[in-house]
Amino acid sequence: MIPTPADPEAWNAHLAEGNAKQARKRVAADVLLRDALGRVLLVDPTYKPGWDLPGGMAEANEPPDVAVRRELREELGLDVELSGLLVVDWVAPHGPWDDQIAFIFDGGTLRGGETPRPHDRELSAARFVPLEQARELVNARMRLRLDAAAKALEAGRPVYLNDGSAAW
Template structure:
């Protein structure tokens, strides 16, 4: 017989046991930031090939939007306002990795013309580039998400991808 909510301690232990058996998802959170010319901000990670949108992996029990804010503070010394959700991408298991949920948030347009410089060892460079150049600098998976993010901006609604492909 399963415990009921009338015994809070037994109920919480029962729920904790179920929680411990459930799958855990890796969560990535990136942000699309533009400058007044419409160029997009890319970063060059030191730990993998190719350029990327700024952001990174969420820590345990950290929301995706807080993860992207933390990553930008750590890596670029910049506080960013998250203006909305652009993309959610479920990424199938690949190589040594389990599946993942990847988010792209709208960070809006940065004004002021200040240069963004890496603040830690994870990035070698950060720069605004025209969208056409960005498409060539990022890997295929990020290219698909970037295209979906630009479409979401134009259409004013977020997009769901399944392994980089639109589902509907």
């Protein structure tokens, strides 16, 4: 017999059991930041090959927008106000990894003219590059998301991807 809310202790135990059996998703949160010339900020992580958008993985129970702002502060010393969501991508299992949900937020345009510098050992470099060059520097998965983010900026609405492909 399934407990009811009338017995809060049994009900919460029942819900906790269901929660423990449900899938948990890894969450990645990145940001599209541009300079006054419209170039895109890329970072060079030390823990994986190639260039990437700034951001990282959310911690347990951390909202994606909070995660990306935390990562920007930790890795680049930036406190950026996000101006919207550009991309949500469900990423299929690959290699040793289970599936994940990847977000790209709009960080707008950085003022001041200087390129942020890495503040921790997770990044070896950061630089602004034209969008076409950024597409060449990031891996294939990120290239699909970056293209979708550029389209989302033009269209003024977020894009949902299913493993890098437009879902509709």
